[in-house]
Amino acid sequence: SKATVSVLNCATSQDATHRHFSHTSGCTMKPFSLTEPYYDQENFSGRLMHFYDLINPLRLFTSSAAVDEHRALIGQFKSGEINAEKLKNDAALNAKLWNARSVLQAVTHPDTEERLNVAFMPCSFIPANFPICAGMLLSPQTPFNAAFWQWVNQSYNAGFNYVNRPISAGVDDSDAFNSTLAAYASATVVSCTMALGMNRWLKTAKLSAAMARNLKIAVPYTAVAGAGTFNVAAMRYKGLVDGIPYTHPETGEELGLSTGVAQTAISQCAISRVALPAPILLIPPYVLPVAYRTFGGLAGSFLGKSAIELTVLTGALSIGLPFAIAMFPQKGKYPVASLEEEQRKQCEKLGLEYVCFNKGL
Numbered sequence: 001s002k003a004t005v006s007v008l009n010c011a012t013s014q015d016a017t018h019r020h021f022s023h024t025s026g027c028t029m030k031p032f033s034l035t036e037p038y039y040d041q042e043n044f045s046g047r048l049m050h051f052y053d054l055i056n057p058l059r060l061f062t063s064s065a066a067v068d069e070h071r072a073l074i075g076q077f078k079s080g081e082i083n084a085e086k087l088k089n090d091a092a093l094n095a096k097l098w099n100a101r102s103v104l105q106a107v108t109h110p111d112t113e114e115r116l117n118v119a120f121m122p123c124s125f126i127p128a129n130f131p132i133c134a135g136m137l138l139s140p141q142t143p144f145n146a147a148f149w150q151w152v153n154q155s156y157n158a159g160f161n162y163v164n165r166p167i168s169a170g171v172d173d174s175d176a177f178n179s180t181l182a183a184y185a186s187a188t189v190v191s192c193t194m195a196l197g198m199n200r201w202l203k204t205a206k207l208s209a210a211m212a213r214n215l216k217i218a219v220p221y222t223a224v225a226g227a228g229t230f231n232v233a234a235m236r237y238k239g240l241v242d243g244i245p246y247t248h249p250e251t252g253e254e255l256g257l258s259t260g261v262a263q264t265a266i267s268q269c270a271i272s273r274v275a276l277p278a279p280i281l282l283i284p285p286y287v288l289p290v291a292y293r294t295f296g297g298l299a300g301s302f303l304g305k306s307a308i309e310l311t312v313l314t315g316a317l318s319i320g321l322p323f324a325i326a327m328f329p330q331k332g333k334y335p336v337a338s339l340e341e342e343q344r345k346q347c348e349k350l351g352l353e354y355v356c357f358n359k360g361l
Contacts, residue, residue: 032097035252047326059106059123070100111167120163126317136220150191158184161235168245183234191227221281228273236266246355256343261334261357268328279320284312332359
């Protein structure tokens with residue numbers, strides 16, 4: 001029957017891509033789009049699902065051949081070889097297109113579409129940050145360890161920000177490395193100074209034992225959040241001066257540069273950077289002692305204790321990262337009325353009420 005065929009088509013499409021994109025009732029799947037995300041970005045839950053998909057560590061195992069296949073499939077859609085009419089009658093192909101776009105977003109740059117260095121792919125963020133968080137939270141709180149792990153964290157953040165920075169076609173980007181290096185050095189100094197300074201102050205401050213412990217736990221978070229905010233502002237200062245690209249909301253075509261858009265994008269990134277380390281660096285220090293007591297027999301061995309720490313830190317990273325990034329949509333909207341005069345007039349001629357921009361990370 002037609003109902004049976006529909007169910008089989010839906011099941012086949014989901015099995016073929018090893019994904020369950022649909023979050024609506026039944027097997028209804030959203031028609032493929034190059035400009036609109038699969039999950040609704042207007043609400044937090046949709047953004048959360050989108051970012052869980054983006055940082056999925058399993059994407060790390062995507063081969064170059066698979067990336068090329070996904071590019072080719074998306075290319076067929078761009079050229080019109082695969083059109084909306086064809087997708088209406090082919091649920092499996094619709095699912096494959098969504099899967100192809102999902103994989104490419106996790107392993108390639110959103111502006112250049114080039115494959116990213118594996119260490120700085122969005123899907124690498126959780127496994128790459130695990131040893132950093134473990135070092136900050138579990139290593140002895142010596143001045144060397146405090147400075148060393150802040151340096152490691154800022155080094156990774158600098159590389160991640162540089163590789164994933166917004167890139168505009170035809171715009172000179174030659175000084176990006178030098179500005180990134182300068183910002184990296186500054187952020188490293190800020191984070192190390194904050195961590196060492198707060199630890200030194202705690203040794204001399206007259207505080208209750210409980211207050212001293214809570215403030216000591218907050219040291220890594222405060223240093224990371226403060227330096228992370230400084231890092232974003234410093235590394236993307238050029239965008240504040242020259243503007244960042246904004247695009248047509250329907251076609252995705254780049255329309256120009258705007259400093260107002262840059263201010264919005266960078267402020268959203270800074271807020272996310274303050275929120276991001278909170279669950280990762282503030283929750284485990286309170287959860288781990290409880291876990292050690294609860295699983296006393298397991299915590300008595302090195303492997304057992306390591307398993308507990310691995311579970312708690314991985315859980316904090318897996319929850320904290322997507323929730324922080326999902327505070328704002330990756331593809332932001334900016335009202336045309338707030339653009340600079342020249343850009344505003346251009347967009348008004350096109351009949352646009354808002355333009356879109358890549359927030360960055």
